[in-house]
Amino acid sequence: MSKKVKEMLLGQYGYAPEDLIFEVKRSRRVYAYKPCEFDPKTRTDRGVYFGKIESDGIRLTIEGSFLVGPKATKNVVEVCEEEAKRWLSGEDLNIPTEARGWVILKWGLYYLGCGKAKDGIIKNYVPKERRISLE
Amino acid sequence: MEEVSKINKAFYERYQRLDDGKEFWEFMMAPLRQSIRINTLKAPLEYVKARLEERYELEPIPWVKEGFFINTRDFGEMIEYALGLVFPQEASSMIPPVVLEPKPGELVLDMAAAPGAKTTQIAQYMENEGCIIANDLKRWRANILIANLNRFGVLNTEVTVKDGTYFSRFENTFDKILLDAPCSSVGMIRKSFKFLRDWSMKKVIRYSNIQKKLIIAAYKALKPGGTLVYSTCTIDPLENEEVVDYLLTKTDAKLGKIKLPLKSTPPVLEFEGRKYSEEVRKCLRIHPQDNNTEAFFVAKIRKP
Numbered sequence: 001m002s003k004k005v006k007e008m009l010l011g012q013y014g015y016a017p018e019d020l021i022f023e024v025k026r027s028r029r030v031y032a033y034k035p036c037e038f039d040p041k042t043r044t045d046r047g048v049y050f051g052k053i054e055s056d057g058i059r060l061t062i063e064g065s066f067l068v069g070p071k072a073t074k075n076v077v078e079v080c081e082e083e084a085k086r087w088l089s090g091e092d093l094n095i096p097t098e099a100r101g102w103v104i105l106k107w108g109l110y111y112l113g114c115g116k117a118k119d120g121i122i123k124n125y126v127p128k129e130r131r132i133s134l135e
Numbered sequence: 136m137e138e139v140s141k142i143n144k145a146f147y148e149r150y151q152r153l154d155d156g157k158e159f160w161e162f163m164m165a166p167l168r169q170s171i172r173i174n175t176l177k178a179p180l181e182y183v184k185a186r187l188e189e190r191y192e193l194e195p196i197p198w199v200k201e202g203f204f205i206n207t208r209d210f211g212e213m214i215e216y217a218l219g220l221v222f223p224q225e226a227s228s229m230i231p232p233v234v235l236e237p238k239p240g241e242l243v244l245d246m247a248a249a250p251g252a253k254t255t256q257i258a259q260y261m262e263n264e265g266c267i268i269a270n271d272l273k274r275w276r277a278n279i280l281i282a283n284l285n286r287f288g289v290l291n292t293e294v295t296v297k298d299g300t301y302f303s304r305f306e307n308t309f310d311k312i313l314l315d316a317p318c319s320s321v322g323m324i325r326k327s328f329k330f331l332r333d334w335s336m337k338k339v340i341r342y343s344n345i346q347k348k349l350i351i352a353a354y355k356a357l358k359p360g361g362t363l364v365y366s367t368c369t370i371d372p373l374e375n376e377e378v379v380d381y382l383l384t385k386t387d388a389k390l391g392k393i394k395l396p397l398k399s400t401p402p403v404l405e406f407e408g409r410k411y412s413e414e415v416r417k418c419l420r421i422h423p424q425d426n427n428t429e430a431f432f433v434a435k436i437r438k439p
Contacts, residue, residue, distance in 0.1 A: 020290065032290060033290050033291070034263065034264070034266075034290045034291045036266035036291065036293055037266070038242055038266055038268065038308070040268055040293065040295050040305075042295050042296075042297060042301070043295070043296070044293040044294060044295055045277070045281050045293070045294040046292065046293045046294065047290075048284070048285050048288055048289065048290055049285055062217075062218055062219065063219065063285065063286070063288045066177045066178075066218075066288055067288070084214065085214065088214055088217050088218075108182070108186070109178045109179070109182050110178065110186075110214070110215075110218055110220070111218075112218070130217050130218075131217065132211065132212050132213065132214060132216075132217045133211045133212050134212070135212070
């Protein structure tokens with residue numbers, strides 16, 4: 001499954017982190033972690049929620065976008081501070097972009113997760129618990 | 136002082152024997168300054184600091200280069216908080232991972248890890264390389280730990296839900312161990328008076344017994360040449376010097392000196408007729424007035 005996820009990432013963003021293990025769990029959620037040789041001989045929880053496999057590609061979480069974004073070669077959309085704030089408050093963005101489908105949003109060295117680009121609009125997927133208030 | 140005595144007389148009577156200065160009680164009751172730690176796993180320190188300084192006033196915390204006092208408590212509107220680039224964390228609670236000095240590639244045990252502020256700090260110093268076993272006794276607390284590890288982008292950590300003594304079976308295994316022990320939380324009074332109301336001598340004794348079991352288990356699991364850091368956010372000698380002294384008596388453990396740019400209070404060598412080894416002078420005892428922080432106690436233990 002790790003191999004399949006890496007292929008999808010290469011196809012979508014032109015980069016896949018080589019040193020990570022990807023695990024697809026329920027609801028097609030992808031978790032990423034680094035291997036650990038020590039076995040604590042008990043149940044463990046591990047991995048960062050990296051993204052979700054949708055019908056048309058991988059939608060990265062904020063954490064996934066920080067892991068892929070810095071080396072991604074395509075489907076990255078740069079925004080300004082005001083757009084970053086609006087995005088993180090949960091708004092869709094009107095941005096003229098050639099890209100279609102899942103894109104990583106970027107403000108400087110901050111990666112803001114993934115949105116879906118279509119007809120000049122990027123649809124927002126920032127989860128409620130990660131949104132900022134603009135008041 | 137009267138206010139403390141009104142809320143919990145036994146508490147006041149016990150700790151005025153430990154520190155009878157006016158400042159001690161004034162700072163014990165004063166609200167804490169807000170502080171944060173910048174997450175270098177996601178973006179460079181100087182870059183995040185510069186962005187924050189466009190909107191907030193930052194004052195460096197002298198003993199941790201990623202730590203800053205900040206002039207806001209409203210994280211609901213902070214981009215960096217939403218993105219997992221900053222962790223609100225009390226300034227003195229950043230000390231134990233600094234003393235532990237974890238390195239990339241090491242095997243580290245965080246024995247009582249929830250909610251995860253110190254675990255994420257350890258992961259940051261390890262640059263997400265190597266392996267951390269982050270343990271907590273309760274599933275509901277482990278879930279908070281998992282959420283924080285996720286938000287911080289920690290990739291090298293496995294979370295277990297066990298009594299900390301479980302790890303004594305892995306003898307001579309871990310390069311570094313942090314035991315930030317469950318305690319009576321006197322330091323937390325500055326966050327909430329609940330800790331003052333709930334304090335009792337019975338709890339101090341119960342915690343002291345738990346801490347002794349945990350520190351022995353942690354020491355067993357430590358590799359020769361490894362470092363164990365024992366810490367609490369309380370001031371009671373029964374939970375601090377007594378526990379370290381107990382380890383020194385039962386094992387071949389050695390204490391290391393802690394050199395940090397901060398003020399501290401001399402460790403207690405005698406309290407209520409109990410005497411402790413001169414070695415405990417090497418521990419770090421912080422009272423609220425020393426650096427205007429929570430109270431804290433830190434011991435750096437080496438296994439020969």
